Amino acid sequence: MEGPLGLHPWEIVMGNIMKGLRFVDSLSEWTGKVISFLIFALAFFVGYEVIMRYGFNSPTIWVNDLSTMLFGTFIIIGGAYTLRDSGHVNMDVIYGRFSSTRRALLDLITFVILTLPFLGVMLWKGWEAAWKSVITLEHDSTQWGPPIYPFRLMLPLGAFLILLQALAKFVRDLMIVIKGGEEGS
Numbered sequence: 001m002e003g004p005l006g007l008h009p010w011e012i013v014m015g016n017i018m019k020g021l022r023f024v025d026s027l028s029e030w031t032g033k034v035i036s037f038l039i040f041a042l043a044f045f046v047g048y049e050v051i052m053r054y055g056f057n058s059p060t061i062w063v064n065d066l067s068t069m070l071f072g073t074f075i076i077i078g079g080a081y082t083l084r085d086s087g088h089v090n091m092d093v094i095y096g097r098f099s100s101t102r103r104a105l106l107d108l109i110t111f112v113i114l115t116l117p118f119l120g121v122m123l124w125k126g127w128e129a130a131w132k133s134v135i136t137l138e139h140d141s142t143q144w145g146p147p148i149y150p151f152r153l154m155l156p157l158g159a160f161l162i163l164l165q166a167l168a169k170f171v172r173d174l175m176i177v178i179k180g181g182e183e184g185s
Contacts, residue, residue, distance in 0.1 A: 017171065024168040025084055031161060032081020038074045042067055062144040069151040076158030080165040101180055104173035111170050119163045126155035 049063035082088055095103060132138075133152040139145045 021168045021171060024164050028080040028084040028161065028165045032078050032084070035074055035077040035081075038070050042070045042074065045070070061142070062146070065140055065142055065144055065146060069146075069148070073151060073154045073158075076154050077161065079158055080161035083162060083165045083169065100176055104176035107173045108170065108177065111166060111173075115166050116163075119159050119166060122159035123156055123163060126152075126159055130156050 045063050045067055049060055049067075053059040095106070098106065130149070130152040133149040136149075137147065138149050138152065140148050
């Protein structure tokens with residue numbers, strides 16, 4: 001049985017799945033590259049604090065809070081980019097000795113047991129905290145007292161982006177296990 005353009009329906013489904021995976025990869029790459037520029041702002045503010053504190057004996061009241069918020073945003077939003085490039089920690093001493101099929105199978109199991117529940121809770125609880133922060137227009141309790149609700153939104157956003165990339169990895173690993181070798185072979 002053939003569909004439009006003489007393709008088997010399975011080929012059409014697989015083509016759409018691959019388009020979806022490429023979209024998730026592109027989204028992770030774009031957000032990772034955009035958020036990477038925060039490191040320059042972070043370095044500038046920390047450098048400013050060092051100069052003010054040690055050069056002029058006049059420390060700021062705001063750089064520590066701001067740098068914490070920027071760094072947290074940098075880490076959580078950059079997580080999907082890191083996952084896309086397999087940059088998260090694993091036990092390479094053991095993991096590297098497995099075949100690609102066994103690595104994919106191990107990744108499928110850890111996704112179901114660890115990754116999915118962890119990201120699910122991060123998304124759920126992160127959204128609850130972010131929503132409460134937004135509706136109350138929460139501000140930090142420090143002397144500077146900046147609004148923190150925009151930064152609270154970064155946790156559920158980052159968890160969602162990581163979850164999308166983790167699902168893309170799950171699909172790729174499933175394809176490797178089913179085919180018995182590297183994706184696309």
